[in-house]
Amino acid sequence: MTHTIRLAPLLSLALLVGCSSTHIERASFGTMPDGTAVESYTLTNANGVRAKFITYGAALAELHVPDRDGQLANVTLGFDTLEQYLSTDNQHYGCTVGRVCNRIANAQFTLDGKVYKLAANNGPNCLHGGEERPFDEVVWHATTTQTADGPAITFSYSSPDGEEGFPGNMHTEVIYTLTNNNDLRIEYAATVDKPCPVNLTNHAYWNLAGAGSGTILDHELTLRASRFTPVNDVLIPTGEIKPVAGTPVDFTSATRIGDRIDEPSNKPTKGYDHNFVLDAQGGEVTQAAILRDPKSGRVMEVWTTEPGIQFYSGNFLKGVKGKSGKTYVHRGALCLETQHFPDSPNQTAFPSITLRPGLTYRQTTVYRFSVD
Numbered sequence: 190m191t192h193t194i195r196l197a198p199l200l201s202l203a204l205l206v207g208c209s210s211t212h213i214e215r216a217s218f219g220t221m222p223d224g225t226a227v228e229s230y231t232l233t234n235a236n237g238v239r240a241k242f243i244t245y246g247a248a249l250a251e252l253h254v255p256d257r258d259g260q261l262a263n264v265t266l267g268f269d270t271l272e273q274y275l276s277t278d279n280q281h282y283g284c285t286v287g288r289v290c291n292r293i294a295n296a297q298f299t300l301d302g303k304v305y306k307l308a309a310n311n312g313p314n315c316l317h318g319g320e321e322r323p324f325d326e327v328v329w330h331a332t333t334t335q336t337a338d339g340p341a342i343t344f345s346y347s348s349p350d351g352e353e354g355f356p357g358n359m360h361t362e363v364i365y366t367l368t369n370n371n372d373l374r375i376e377y378a379a380t381v382d383k384p385c386p387v388n389l390t391n392h393a394y395w396n397l398a399g400a401g402s403g404t405i406l407d408h409e410l411t412l413r414a415s416r417f418t419p420v421n422d423v424l425i426p427t428g429e430i431k432p433v434a435g436t437p438v439d440f441t442s443a444t445r446i447g448d449r450i451d452e453p454s455n456k457p458t459k460g461y462d463h464n465f466v467l468d469a470q471g472g473e474v475t476q477a478a479i480l481r482d483p484k485s486g487r488v489m490e491v492w493t494t495e496p497g498i499q500f501y502s503g504n505f506l507k508g509v510k511g512k513s514g515k516t517y518v519h520r521g522a523l524c525l526e527t528q529h530f531p532d533s534p535n536q537t538a539f540p541s542i543t544l545r546p547g548l549t550y551r552q553t554t555v556y557r558f559s560v561d
Contacts, residue, residue, distance in 0.1 A: 210235065211232075211233060211234050211235050211335060211339055211340045211369070212232075212233050212340070213230060213231070213232050213233075213333045213335070213340050213342075214230070214231040214233075215228060215229070215230050215333070216228065216229050216230075216231075217229075218243050218244070218245070218271055219270065219271030219272070220271070221245075221271075221275075221328060222275075225328050226328075227243060227244050227245045227271050227328055228243070228244050228331065229241055229242065229243050229244075229250065230242050230243075230331060230333060230342050231251075232333075232339075232340040232341070232342060232365075232367045233340065233367075234339045234340065234367045234368065234369050234371065235339070235369040236369065236371060237261070238252075238253060238254055238255070238261075238367065238371050238558070239251070239252075239253050239367075240252045240253075240365070240367045240373060241267075242331075242342055242344075242365060243271075243274070244328050244329050244330070244331050244344070245271060245274055245275075245326075245327075245328055245329075246274070246283075246284035246285060246324070246325040246326065246327070246329075247284065247285040247324070247325075247329040247331075247344035247346070247363050248267070248274075248282065248283040248284040248285065248325070249265060249267070249283035249365070249373075249391065249393050250265075250267035250268070250282075250283055251263045251265065251267055251512070252264055252265045252373065252393075254371065254487060254558045255487075255560065256485035256486050256487055256560065257485065257486030257487075257560045257561065258486075262398075262399035262400075262402075262485070263399060263400050263512065264395055264396060264397050264398075264399060264400060264487065264489075265282075265283055265393050265394060265395055265396075265400060265522075266282045266283070266393075266394035266396070266400050266401075266511055266512075266517055266521075266522050267282050267283055267400070267511065267512055268282065268511060268512060269512050269513070273511075278509040278510075280394075280505065280506065280507075281317060281325055281392040282392070282393075282394060283391070283392065283393045283394070284324070284325035284391070284392050285324050285325060285329075285344065285363050285389065285390075285391060285392075286317045286318060286323070286324060286325055286389065286390050286391070286392050286526075287318050287323070287324035287348075287361065287379075287387070287388070287389045287390075288318050288323075288324065288348065288353065288355050288359060288385065288386070288387055288388075288389075289315075289318055289355075289386050289387065289388045289533075289534070289542070290317055290318065290388050290389060290390040290392075290526065290528055291316070291317065291388070291390075291464070291499060291526075291528060291531035291532070292311060292314045292315065292316050292424055292425055292531045292532055293307060293314060293315040293531075293532055293534060293535065294313075294314055294425040294532045294535050295309075295313050295314065295535075296308060296309035296310075296313065296314055296315040297315075298386065298534035298535055299534075299535075300356070300384055300385075300386065300534065300543065301384060303356075305354055305355065305356060306354055307319060307353060307354040307355075308320045308321065308353060308354065311424075312423050313423060314423060314424075314425060317392070318353055319353035319354065320353075321353065322348075322352055322353060323353060324346065324348070324361070324389075325392070327346060329344040329345060329346045329363075330344065330345045330346070331343065331344050332345075336366060338366055338368040338369065338370075338374075339366055339367050339368040339369045340366070340367055341364055341365065341366040341367070342364070342365050343362055343363070343364045344362065344363045344364075344365075345360070345361065345362045345363075346360075346361050347359070347360045347361075348360075348361070350382075350383065355385050355386070356383045356384065356385050357381040357382050357383025357384070357385045357546075358381065358382050358383075359379055359380070359381045359385060359387070360379065360380050360381075361377070361378070361379040361389070362377070362378045362379075363375065363376070363377050363389075364376040364377075370557075371557070371558045371559070372555050372556065372557045372558070373555070373556040373558075374553070374554075374555045374556075375391055375553070375554045375555070375556075376551075376552070376553050377389045377550065377551065377552040377553070378549055378550065378551050379544065379549070379550040380544075380546075380548075380549055380550070381544050381545070381546060382546050383546065384543055384544070384545045384546070385543070385544055386533065386534045386542045386543055386544070387542055387543075387544040387550045388528055388529045388533060388542045389550070389552060390495075390499075390526045390527055390528045390554075391526065391527075391554065392524060392526060393524065393556075394503065394506075394517075394522035394523065394524055395480065395489060395522055395523055395524070395525065396408075396482075396521060396522040396523075397480060397481070397482035397485060397487040397488075397489060398482050398484055398485050398487075399485075400511065400512060400515060400517070400522065401511055401512070401513070401515025401516060401517060401521070402515075403518065403521065404447070404503075404518060404519070404520045404521055405446055405502070405503065405520060405521065405522060405523050406445070406446055406447030406450065406520060407445060407446075407447065407482070407483060407484065408445070408446050408480055408481065408482050408523070409443045409444060409445055409446070409480070409481045409482075409483065410440050410443070410444060410446055410478065410479070410480055410481075410500070410523075411440055411441070411442060411443045411444070411478065411479040411480075412440040412441065412465050412467075412477070412478050412498065412500065413441075413467055413468050413469065413475070413476055413477050413478065414433065414440070414441070414465035414466055414467050414468060414477075414498065415432060415433060415434070415441055415466075415468055416430050416431060416432055416433060416465070416466040417430070417431060417433050417438055417463050417464060417465045417466060418430055418431075418463075418464045418465075418466065418497075418530055418531070418539075419431055420457075420458070420463070420531075422457050423457075424457065424458065424462065424531075425531070425532050426464070426530065426531055426532050426536060426539075428536055428538055428539075430466055430538075433465070437449040437450075437452040438461070438463050438465075440465075440500070443479070443481065446461070446502060446523070450502060450520075458504060459504040459505075460502040460503075460504035460520065461500050461501065461502040461504075461523075462499070462500075462501045462502070462504060463499070463500055464497050464498070464499050464528070464530050464531050465497060465498050465499075465500060466496065466497055466530070467493075467495070467496055467497060467498060469496075470496050471493075471494055471495050471496035471497075471540070472494060473494065474492050474493065474494055474553055474555065475492060475493070475494075476490060476491070476492050477491045477492060477493045477495075477498045477525075477527060478490065478491040478498060478500075478525050479491075480523075480525065481561065486560040486561050487558065487559075487560060488558070488559045488560060488561055489556055489557065489558055490555075490556075490557040490559070491525050491527065491554065491555070491556060491557075492554065492555040492557060493527035493552075493553065493554040493555070494551075494552055494553045494554070495527040495528055495529060495552060495554065496529060496530070496540055497527070497528050497529060497530050498525055498526065498527050498528065499524065499525070499526040499528055499531070500523065500524070500525060501523060501524040501526070502520055502523050503519065503520045503521055503522045503523055503524075504519070504520065506518060506519050506520065506521050506522065507519070527552070527554045529542045
């Protein structure tokens, strides 16, 4: 079922913050070991809501939105320096993930009769595109523009044939728009010159009480998904699609995240790390999730064209120091990654992610902020 986009709560949020002109600020964010310059761009909309991006990984580094009293706080995890992003402390904070997000079983897939070997960087599996030059570890080209909707930044990257084991040259563009309705809209486009699996997403970690403010266990989550894809002991889908009803992964109505997070049936994820099959089945931009922080009153809706969403409850966050010296504790943030299903190249029953020459991969995801 397609859900109608609602604008009224967002207009009231804009009134809370007050009006100002939109603007974009560019700054240096350091230098890569090979000498490549990394830049940051801060977009501010007409309501004073601002988002900071870096060209390393085409990543969202900050997003400052108001609470019910109009007080701004950064609600996504990130770092102050490039050195921190390059360190092992970085767990894909805010980055663009590709060519294929999530896991590919046994770090290989077969396409048109040919076997392609990938990096096994997550046990026996390939995770988030590989380990040497996945999309989140390269420097993207950035251009900015002021649109009718609000300030925008376009990141582009051309991945050569064979990079991380994937076939064909692939050109990708990711457009972030910070709208004057306080939406963060992400639009993806990609083309290839050889058939290749493509599954892009953003890996932002969210804490609506403020990044580094404690756990997200009191957040309430609703998912527009009555089914999910169960996984084996190395987090690869079994190929089944099962109902969530009667299980600890039922978020079809608003549920406090901490209520069932430690139930045994959640193993081996050590919490939530599940792909949910959205009822809308993808195609149109429809509502996938609602996240609410009762304390601050902040609400984030996720709208997407994708058929799935990965809910990850920050199970492996390890207490590193983040922005302004704040500690990112275990379960101190969560991810809601819109996507096609994990291991799709090896799962014939799942929707295909094969992109062929002459076609364009497109995906749109919107993170919409309001207050209750």
